[in-house]
Amino acid sequence: xxxxxxxxxxxxxxxxxxxxxxxxxxxxxxxxxxxxxxxxxxxxxxxxxxxxxxxxxxxxxxxxxxxxxxxxxxxxxxxxxxxxxxxxxxxxxxxxxxxxxxxxxxxxxxxxxxxxxxxxxxxxxxxxxxxxxxxxxxxxxxxxxxxxxxxxxxxxxxxxxxxxxxxxxxxxxxxxxxxxxxxxxxxxxxxxxxxxxxxxxxxxxxxxxxxxxxxxxxxxxxxxxxxxxxxxxxxxxxxxxxxxxxxxxxxxxxxxxxxxxxxxxxxxxxxxxxxxxxxxxxxxxxxxxxxxxxxxxxxxxxxxxxxxxxxxxxxxxxxxxxxxxxxxxxxxxxxxxxxxxxxxxxxxxxxxxxxxxxxxxxxxxxxxxxxxxxxxxxxxxxxxxxxxxxxxxxxxxxxxxxxxxxxxxxxxxxxxxxxxxxxxxxxxxxxxxxxxxxxxxxxxxxxxxxxxxxxxxxxxxxxxxxxxxxxxxxxxxxxxxxxxxxxxxxxxxxxxxxxxxxxxxxxxxxxxxxxxxxxxxxxxxxxxxxxxxxxxxxxxxxxxxxxxxxxxxxxxxxxxxxxxxxxxxxxxxxxxxxxxxxxxxxxxxxxxxxxxxxxxxxxxxxxxxxxxxxxxxxxxxxxxxxxxx
DNA sequence: ATAGGGTTAG
Numbered sequence: 209x210x211x212x213x214x215x216x217x218x219x220x221x222x223x224x225x226x227x228x229x230x231x232x233x234x235x236x237x238x239x240x241x242x243x244x245x246x247x248x249x250x251x252x253x254x255x256x257x258x259x260x261x262x263x264x265x266x267x268x269x270x271x272x273x274x275x276x277x278x279x280x281x282x283x284x285x286x287x288x289x290x291x292x293x294x295x296x297x298x299x300x301x302x303x304x305x306x307x308x309x310x311x312x313x314x315x316x317x318x319x320x321x322x323x324x325x326x327x328x329x330x331x332x333x334x335x336x337x338x339x340x341x342x343x344x345x346x347x348x349x350x351x352x353x354x355x356x357x358x359x360x361x362x363x364x365x366x367x368x369x370x371x372x373x374x375x376x377x378x379x380x381x382x383x384x385x386x387x388x389x390x391x392x393x394x395x396x397x398x399x400x401x402x403x404x405x406x407x408x409x410x411x412x413x414x415x416x417x418x419x420x421x422x423x424x425x426x427x428x429x430x431x432x433x434x435x436x437x438x439x440x441x442x443x444x445x446x447x448x449x450x451x452x453x454x455x456x457x458x459x460x461x462x463x464x465x466x467x468x469x470x471x472x473x474x475x476x477x478x479x480x481x482x483x484x485x486x487x488x489x490x491x492x493x494x495x496x497x498x499x500x501x502x503x504x505x506x507x508x509x510x511x512x513x514x515x516x517x518x519x520x521x522x523x524x525x526x527x528x529x530x531x532x533x534x535x536x537x538x539x540x541x542x543x544x545x546x547x548x549x550x551x552x553x554x555x556x557x558x559x560x561x562x563x564x565x566x567x568x569x570x571x572x573x574x575x576x577x578x579x580x581x582x583x584x585x586x587x588x589x590x591x592x593x594x595x596x597x598x599x600x601x602x603x604x605x606x607x608x609x610x611x612x613x614x615x616x617x618x619x620x621x622x623x624x625x626x627x628x629x630x631x632x633x634x635x636x637x638x639x640x641x642x643x644x645x646x647x648x649x650x651x652x653x654x655x656x657x658x659x660x661x662x663x664x665x666x667x668x669x670x671x672x673x674x675x676x677x678x679x680x681x682x683x684x685x686x687x688x689x690x691x692x693x694x695x696x697x698x699x700x701x702x703x704x705x706x707x708x709x710x711x712x713x714x715x716x717x718x719x720x721x722x723x724x725x726x727x728x729x730x731x732x733x734x735x736x737x738x739x740x741x742x743x744x745x746x747x748x749x750x751x752x753x754x755x756x757x758x759x760x761x762x763x764x765x766x767x768x769x770x771x772x773x774x775x776x777x778x779x780x781x782x783x784x785x786x787x788x789x790x791x792x793x794x795x796x797x798x799x800x801x802x803x804x805x806x807x808x809x810x811x812x813x814x815x816x817x818x819x820x821x822x823x824x825x826x827x828x829x830x831x832x833x834x835x836x837x
Numbered sequence: 838a839t840a841g842g843g844t845t846a847g
Contacts, residue, residue, distance in 0.1 A: 304838090332838050368839045400840040431841045466842045473843095503843045533844040569845050576846095605846045637847035668847085821847075 233260075234267060241271045247279055254291070263291075266299040273302070277309040285311055300327040308336045329357065331365040338373040344380045347373045362392050371401040379409045400429045407436030412445070430458055435467035438474070446471035447480070462497045469500065473507035476818060478789055479712055481511040495523045502530040509538025512789055512816045512823055529561050537570035542823045543832040545578030552587075565597050569606060576610035577822060579836045584610040601627075605634035612642020613836065617651050633663045640669060644676050649685075652676045660692075667698045668794075678754035686756075705770035705792040709781050717777070720768030726777065734767065734776035741806045749799035771800045771817060775807060778815075787814040795819050795837075805829050 237257065244250045254272060257263050269291060276283050276291075292298065292306050300320075307316040313336060320327060334354045341347040351370055354360040367387050374384040384405045391398060399422040406415035419425065419433050430453040437446035450468045453460060465488055472480045485494075485504070493500050501524040508517035517538050524531065532555045539548035552571050555561055563571075568591045575584030588607055591597045599607075604627050611620040620639055624631050636658045643652035652673055659669040670693045677685040693700075706716040717724060724730060738746070753762040766772075771792050778788035796804075796819045808815050809829030817824045825832035 330838085335839060365839055372840075395839095397840045402840095404840065426840095428841050433841090435841060461841095463842050470843065497842095499843050501843085506844065528843090530844045535844090537844065564844085566844050573846065600845095602846050609847065632846095634846050639847085641847055672847095 234262070234265060237262065237268055238271055241268065241275055244275060247276075247283075250275055263294045264296055266295055266297070266302040269295050269298075270302040270305040273305045273309060282309065285309060298327070300330050300333065303327055304330055304333045304336055307333065308339075313337055313340045329354075331360065331363050334360065334366050335369040338369050341373065342377060344374065344377050344383065347377060348383070364391070364393055364395060364398070367391050368395070368397045368401055371398065371405060375401075375405040375408055381405060381409055381411070396424070396426050396429065400426075400432050403429060403432045403436070407432065407440065410440050412436060412440050412442065425456075425458070427458055427461060427464070430456075431460070431464040431467060434464055434471070438467045438471040441474065443471035443474040447475075460491070462493050462500050465491065465493060466499050466503050469503040469507050473503070473510040476510050476512070476791060477708055478511045478513055479708055481507055481513060481516075494520075495525055498524065498526045498528050498531060501526075502528070502534050505531060505538065506534040509534065509541060512818055514538055514542040514544070514823070527559070527561070529564055529567060532561060533564070533567045533570055536567060536574065540570050540574035540577055541821075542825065543577055543834065543836075545574040545580055545583075548574035549580075549583065563591075563595060563597075565591075565600060565603070568595075568597060569602055572603065572606035572610065576606055576613055577836065578834065579614050581610060581614045581616070599629075601629050601632045601635055604629065604631065605638045608635055609638035609641070612639055613645060615646055617642050617646055617648045621651055621654070631658070633659060633666070636662065637669065640672050640676075644672055644679075647676070647680060649676055649680050649682065664696065665698065667693070667700055670698060671700055675754045678756070679751065683756055701793065703770050703792070703794050705774040705790050707774050707778055707788070707790050715774070715777060717770040717773040719770050720765070721770075721773075724773075724777070726780070729780060730773055730776045733780050734772055737776060737779065737807060737811070738767070738803070740810050741803065744806060744810055746802065746806050749797070749802055752797040752799040766797075766799050769797065769800050771796055772803060775804065775815070779807075779811065779813070784812075787816055789816045789818075791818045793820060795821075796824070801831065801837075805831050 241250070241253055244253050250272065257268060257272070262268055273288050273291060276288060288306065288309050292302070295302060303316070303320040307313045307320070310316045317333070317337060334350055337350045338347055341350060347370070354363070354366055360366050370387045371384045374380040374387070384402065388394070388398060388402045399418065403415050403418050406412070406418065415433065415436055419429065422429060430449070433449045434446050434453070437443070437449060446467060450464065450471070453464070468484050469488070472484050484507070488494055488500060488504065495501060501520060504520045505517045508514065508520060517535060521527070521531065521535050532551065536548045536551050539545070539551065548571060552563070552567070556563060568587065571587055572584055575581070575587065584607065588599070588603070591603070592599060604623065608620045608623060611623065617639070620642060624635055624639065636655045640652055640655040640659060643649070643655060656669060656673040659666070663669060670689055674686050674689040677689065703719045704716055706714050708714050715724065748763050748766050750759055750762045753765050755765070757765070771790055774790045775788065778790065782788060796817060801824070804815050804817060804824065804826045806829060807813065808826035815826040817826065822833065822837065824837070
């Protein structure tokens with residue numbers, strides 16, 4: 209398994225220049241070990257140590273073990289142990305190195321303690337034990353033991369590790385805080401660890417308080433705040449913090465930018481995307497860092513600029529499974545299933561990158577949004593058989609969506625009833641969505657019953673069911689659902705659309721509202737647009753209204769839909785060649801979809817509409833979704 | 838030796 213430990217004919221450590229002044233042999237060999245570029249190099253180095261009779265040096269052997277265990281995958285533990293066991297009197301440092309590499313660090317620790325005299329543990333020894341502790345009580349025992357030995361009750365290193373440990377083992381925030389409060393001396397790492405402790409538990413307010421109290425905020429602490437807000441779905445605050453950091457003159461790095469970029473992705477704002485791109489470019493990180501690049505691919509996809517995402521993807525020097533998955537999901541969200549599939553095929557045949565379960569979510573979503581049932585079935589099977597990925601409930605949700613959208617609602621129901629994992633809300637929700645498209649009231653009732661139990665507070669499900677009944681003219685059932693909503697004290701999310709004008713001001717519109725300062729002009733502009741569309745044959749799609757009212761009233765309600773108001777506002781406030789970008793919080797209706805298509809042709813405008821789950825690109829009377837949404 | 842990083846469905 210291991211290469212023969214013999215000296216080759218090639219120079220051993222070509223990257224290490226010979227010392228100009230003679231240095232002690234051990235020091236020289238130590239730096240050679242540190243720089244050995246590959247596993248074979250390390251094995252050769254080991255052979256040299258053996259020849260020179262230095263295999264008993266704790267100093268050198270611990271470096272060797274350390275370097276060996278850094279490799280992926282590391283050599284098996286028995287191999288490391290055999291190297292270790294040739295050292296007659298291992299020191300604390302070497303014991304700790306072995307302990308870190310061992311599958312059972314506690315066993316190694318007790319062996320170490322049973323020596324006579326026992327080598328004194330180091331801070332580093334306890335941090336290694338804490339790293340491998342999985343329960344809070346195990347960690348607390350290490351903590352208590354360290355204190356009982358004396359000399360560690362105020363050890364900065366051990367205490368810093370403890371803060372991190374208490375959070376990692378399941379959010380024991382109070383214990384982490386107690387350690388922090390009891391520290392006589394704190395450094396950057398103590399402060400940042402506590403900030404991260406709160407933010408990993410979704411508690412950004414206390415995180416912010418600690419941050420403000422920290423007198424010497426450094427780059428990492430600022431980054432922890434930016435990232436914390438981004439990871440807790442608070443993109444505005446993430447970007448505000450990033451702005452403050454720039455204003456304070458603190459240097460940022462790639463990690464900070466990743467936080468900022470992912471915040472912009474959540475905002476979905478094309479203007480912010482352009483801004484953060486500029487920051488990344490000026491800092492010189494545009495194509496050199498896989499993580500920044502992958503985050504940018506994702507960001508552009510989520511901001512509606514899918515072609516820009518493709519350009520970033522192409523320009524990257526390195527790509528990994530995150531990069532490909534982000535690109536595939538982006539293409540899927542923009543209805544470009546063919547390209548998503550091509551990208552997947554290129555990934556599996558043109559690179560050594562293995563797809564993971566997230567990659568398949570993107571790929572299956574692409575198939576389902578394009579109605580490519582057979583392709584979807586094929587890749588679902590491939591995922592299991594060829595890549596050995598066990599389908600999760602999320603994957604089943606994609607499959608139910610795929611079958612259901614394509615009209616195979618009964619087959620989708622069968623799949624749910626026979627799937628080996630417990631279906632969650634996403635799975636039943638996909639089925640309910642399919643029932644809405646295909647008017648399947650019977651299956652809808654089944655799906656809804658499960659959803660009302662799994663997600664009793666999710667309003668969307670009730671609205672969907674009531675709309676399905678309404679479309680079928682089952683008004684008694686509609687009343688029943690509405691009563692149930694009232695009983696459970698649920699209120700409908702108002703539909704809204706928004707767009708950002710050139711100055712970055714976000715204008716939000718609600719159905720039928722006239723609160724916008726330009727409301728009168730917007731309504732006039734909309735009337736004019738609709739008139740022009742009618743000359744081209746537009747007829748309002750009255751079935752999009754799910755209330756039992758007269759046709760005139762239906763037409764009036766349709767005119768109030770928020771995305772139409774946003775469209776009129778866009779026509780009024782942007783230049784003739786500009787793309788109009790609208791975001792809507794819910795699914796868009798048939799009628800608005802028709803209006804957008806026709807407007808894109810009649811007014812010669814590109815319109816990008818993001819609804820709650822995907823992008824529609826309207827151009828020349830057609831939509832990228834191919835009528836499948 | 839200890840702190841901050843990207844991809845996920847309805």
